[in-house]
Amino acid sequence: MRLVNSAEESSSSNQDELFAAALAQEVVRRRNFAIISHPDAGKTTLTEKLLLYGGAIQQAGAVKARGEQRKVTSDWMDLEKQRGISITSTVLQFDYSDTTINLLDTPGHQDFSEDTYRTLAAADNAVMLEDAAKGLEPQTRKLFEVCRMRQIPIFTFFNKMDRPGQEPLALLDEIEAELGLATWAVNWPIGSGEQFRGVVDRRTKEVILFDRAERGKQSSERHLAINDPQLQNLVEDELLDKALEEIELLEAAGSEMDLELIHAGELTPVFFGSAMTNFGVRPFLDAFLEMAQLPVARISSDGPVDPLTPNFSGFVFKLQANMDPRHRDRVAFVRVCSGRFEKDMNVRHARTGKMLRLSRPQKIFGQDRAVVDDAYPGDVIGLNNPGMFVIGDTLYTGKRVEYEGIPCFSPEIFSWLRNPNPSSFKNFRKGVNELREEGAVQILYDTDQSKRDPILAAVGQLQLEVVQHRLENEYGVSTQLEPMGFQVARWVTGGWTVLDELGRIFNCKTVQDAWQRPVLLFKNDWNLSQLQEDHPDLELCSVAPVVSGVDPIKL
Ligand code: G4P
Numbered sequence: 001m002r003l004v005n006s007a008e009e010s011s012s013s014n015q016d017e018l019f020a021a022a023l024a025q026e027v028v029r030r031r032n033f034a035i036i037s038h039p040d041a042g043k044t045t046l047t048e049k050l051l052l053y054g055g056a057i058q059q060a061g062a063v064k065a066r067g068e069q070r071k072v073t074s075d076w077m078d079l080e081k082q083r084g085i086s087i088t089s090t091v092l093q094f095d096y097s098d099t100t101i102n103l104l105d106t107p108g109h110q111d112f113s114e115d116t117y118r119t120l121a122a123a124d125n126a127v128m129l130e131d132a133a134k135g136l137e138p139q140t141r142k143l144f145e146v147c148r149m150r151q152i153p154i155f156t157f158f159n160k161m162d163r164p165g166q167e168p169l170a171l172l173d174e175i176e177a178e179l180g181l182a183t184w185a186v187n188w189p190i191g192s193g194e195q196f197r198g199v200v201d202r203r204t205k206e207v208i209l210f211d212r213a214e215r216g217k218q219s220s221e222r223h224l225a226i227n228d229p230q231l232q233n234l235v236e237d238e239l240l241d242k243a244l245e246e247i248e249l250l251e252a253a254g255s256e257m258d259l260e261l262i263h264a265g266e267l268t269p270v271f272f273g274s275a276m277t278n279f280g281v282r283p284f285l286d287a288f289l290e291m292a293q294l295p296v297a298r299i300s301s302d303g304p305v306d307p308l309t310p311n312f313s314g315f316v317f318k319l320q321a322n323m324d325p326r327h328r329d330r331v332a333f334v335r336v337c338s339g340r341f342e343k344d345m346n347v348r349h350a351r352t353g354k355m356l357r358l359s360r361p362q363k364i365f366g367q368d369r370a371v372v373d374d375a376y377p378g379d380v381i382g383l384n385n386p387g388m389f390v391i392g393d394t395l396y397t398g399k400r401v402e403y404e405g406i407p408c409f410s411p412e413i414f415s416w417l418r419n420p421n422p423s424s425f426k427n428f429r430k431g432v433n434e435l436r437e438e439g440a441v442q443i444l445y446d447t448d449q450s451k452r453d454p455i456l457a458a459v460g461q462l463q464l465e466v467v468q469h470r471l472e473n474e475y476g477v478s479t480q481l482e483p484m485g486f487q488v489a490r491w492v493t494g495g496w497t498v499l500d501e502l503g504r505i506f507n508c509k510t511v512q513d514a515w516q517r518p519v520l521l522f523k524n525d526w527n528l529s530q531l532q533e534d535h536p537d538l539e540l541c542s543v544a545p546v547v548s549g550v551d552p553i554k555l
Pocket residue numbers: 037038039040041042043044045046066067108159160161162163273274275276277
């Protein structure tokens with residue numbers, strides 16, 4: 001009897017070991033990143049080239065139809081096409097040289113920073129893409145701050161080197177001085193614009209020649225040793241000498257390559273290239289895969305959770321309704337954080353404690369989707385969301401974990417949303433509730449129950465337009481917006497009791513959020529500081545605190 005038991009024990013421990021080894025192998029193969037940039041820096045173009053290398057698309061232009069309005073694999077909404085902007089984000093997974101890469105696509109327009117912010121919560125690395133002629137731009141700075149807060153490693157790619165750009169040393173200085181981020185150039189440009197001849201790879205001491213490849217084609221990228229006599233005929237002496245002098249300067253005075261500092265988000269590897277002409281993209285991808293952070297331990301209520309923990313866990317970082325208008329579906333995007341996810345798995349929903357069977361997990365690639373059988377840390381899966389998930393929700397098997405939530409941006413634009421047609425109230429209500437759940441906009445409510453119209457609270461004006469547009473197109477309700485004239489919102493940390501004790505307060509309007517917590521709206525910062533001067537003990541918070549364990553109220 002004892003013999004049988006010990007045989008069983010040893011076979012189960014063998015299985016555990018095999019599982020752990022297989023899991024470790026998958027985790028080591030995974031890289032995950034998001035691109036942060038200012039509109040027009042070339043994010044769509046770079047994404048397209050990366051996908052071409054990964055074989056995920058077969059031809060250039062599959063991502064972005066040239067000559068017509070902007071259209072990205074991940075841009076699926078009419079409004080995006082009409083306005084030529086990228087609002088929503090999805091995930092693009094592709095394999096390249098035995099690595100599975102998850103590219104978390106982020107919207108380019110600043111009015112949708114909140115969506116980008118949530119996506120960055122699911123990213124292990126970020127690529128900061130800059131136009132070499134423009135250097136740092138506002139949207140990039142803002143998104144960089146989010147990366148810094150989360151200590152995400154940043155890889156910098158200076159794009160458009162085929163066009164006249166700023167001096168490369170000045171570009172590095174700007175990052176160091178303005179972002180306080182040390183730089184380490186992996187390659188260094190030889191000339192720029194018409195005189196761009198290629199880059200010197202500082203690690204291999206090779207020159208990679210630029211050959212102005214036909215648009216969309218993969219460039220041949222000829223490599224020559226730095227002392228190869230052929231170089232004399234291919235690159236002007238003064239251009240090569242200048243590049244080599246600058247490299248010497250970097251060797252003497254610049255930072256050293258240090259993987260630990262890169263992973264701590266304190267040192268950024270820098271690359272120069274041209275996404276449009278497909279120059280420098282492959283070397284960038286190769287170096288990125290080598291240096292990028294593997295799926296990292298995520299912070300939960302019980303401390304960090306190692307991705308190699310055998311039990312599955314993950315969190316919802318994005319919700320999206322009606323991605324495919326033909327199916328009217330609602331998808332919750334889950335970042336896998338630990339263990340192995342399997343189709344048909346029973347998992348626990350941390351906020352409600354309910355068990356769920358995940359029977360149709362999907363891999364989403366722009367508009368296309370396929371059922372996934374398994375997924376590993378660093379991957380993102382799409383779950384059909386029949387209204388039970390909110391952003392930040394944790395799913396797990398085994399021992400309970402709950403990941404730290406994703407706070408919202410503080411809204412700055414407030415508007416009543418009117419539904420002039422009472423017969424469409426049902427659709428209006430459904431649309432408002434669903435769009436709030438997916439975080440398209442924050443919804444506040446008047447404290448006076450008789451005023452049933454919701455208040456839309458947004459970070460950017462376009463967010464409101466998107467809500468109206470979607471209500472009309474997806475729910476068949478035409479609505480009106482009535483601006484409220486407030487610009488600042490503050491959550492009262494102590495809740496209604498504290499507010500009641502305060503008595504009457506002036507120059508602000510009290511409303512409530514979907515969790516029935518008091519929110520004060522002010523016309524300007526001055527009114528806010530006045531209140532704070534009058535009530536120095538009143539604790540206010542500029543973003544909605546993360547909620548756990550309760551369901552939001554609905555319209
Ligand atoms: P975004 O997603 O960051 O907004 O930028 P996107 O890729 O759409 O690129 C913005 C513009 O910059 C595009 O030109 C694109 O072709 C161009 N571009 C991207 N990378 C490079 C590069 O390496 N060199 C040069 N010279 N241009 C680059 P467009 O005129 O707006 O569009 P299109 O007519 O080229 O499609």
